[in-house]
Amino acid sequence: MKKKLLIGFIVILIVLTCAVVLFYHKSAESYDSESEVEEEMTATEEPDPESAEQPQESTQPGETKMTTTNVKDTENFYGIEFTEDSEIFARIKGKSYKDDCTIPVSDLRYLHVLHVGFDGQTHEGEIICNKSIAEDLLEIFEALYEAEYPIEKIKLVDEYNAEDEASMADNNSSCFNFRFISHTTKVSNHGAGLAIDINPLYNPYVKTVDGALSIEPANGAPYVDRSADFPYKIDENDLAYQLFTAHGFTWGGAWTSSKDYQHFEKAD
Numbered sequence: 591m592k593k594k595l596l597i598g599f600i601v602i603l604i605v606l607t608c609a610v611v612l613f614y615h616k617s618a619e620s621y622d623s624e625s626e627v628e629e630e631m632t633a634t635e636e637p638d639p640e641s642a643e644q645p646q647e648s649t650q651p652g653e654t655k656m657t658t659t660n661v662k663d664t665e666n667f668y669g670i671e672f673t674e675d676s677e678i679f680a681r682i683k684g685k686s687y688k689d690d691c692t693i694p695v696s697d698l699r700y701l702h703v704l705h706v707g708f709d710g711q712t713h714e715g716e717i718i719c720n721k722s723i724a725e726d727l728l729e730i731f732e733a734l735y736e737a738e739y740p741i742e743k744i745k746l747v748d749e750y751n752a753e754d755e756a757s758m759a760d761n762n763s764s765c766f767n768f769r770f771i772s773h774t775t776k777v778s779n780h781g782a783g784l785a786i787d788i789n790p791l792y793n794p795y796v797k798t799v800d801g802a803l804s805i806e807p808a809n810g811a812p813y814v815d816r817s818a819d820f821p822y823k824i825d826e827n828d829l830a831y832q833l834f835t836a837h838g839f840t841w842g843g844a845w846t847s848s849k850d851y852q853h854f855e856k857a858d
């Protein structure tokens with residue numbers, strides 16, 4: 591009887607031992623697979639240098655990077671020559687590049703610049719201009735950026751459906767927008783990409799039309815009085831004024847018949 595009890599006890603002990611061993615083995619296995627999953631997750635988080643997205647080529651079909659000789663940082667400040675089958679042209683066709691545009695696409699350049707916004711942060715800017723002022727603009731905008739000169743927005747006017755008033759009212763700085771001077775067949779300087787407007791909301795275009803004051807943009811009225819003190823005001827002491835005039839541009843704020851404080855142009 592005692593012997594049977596002992597055998598029974600041993601059997602129970604063996605079964606228990608087996609159970610314990612099996613349990614540890616199982617939990618060790620599941621621990622392993624958990625850590626494998628963890629490893630896999632970390633692997634997907636960390637970019638694999640081999641498969642990592644390479645920086646996009648800055649030029650697409652129909653686009654050729656301008657060869658610049660005197661622009662220091664061509665990685666961020668560069669110009670692109672583009673054709674009618676380029677993505678750039680698709681963005682401006684029928685908008686700033688209107689159907690009756692008399693300026694050949696080959697005369698235009700797309701510029702990529704950086705600027706410091708009103709938030710103090712670095713932003714990317716896009717400009718379409720005439721090739722004759724492309725180098726000037728790249729140098730000027732790089733100098734403005736280095737000086738942390740605040741420019742709120744530098745988007746293509748096409749993002750406002752090429753509507754000047756909408757672009758100006760949004761304080762967007764822009765250059766090319768094809769148009770003739772009213773009642774003439776002469777292309778305006780913006781129409782030829784030879785004029786650029788900077789922070790237009792704070793630097794409105796003011797003129798008298800039929801005895802009444804015209805302000806463009808209309809919401810720039812608080813900034814018509816140039817003796818008042820307010821930020822982003824372009825005057826002779828302003829760095830943008832100094833850089834543009836040093837590059838041979840004339841300032842609309844110096845005009846006598848009207849005042850276009852946002853405007854710099856370099857006509858042939």
Ligand SMILES: [Zn+2]
Pocket residue numbers: 780785786787850852853854
């Ligand atoms: Zn202008």
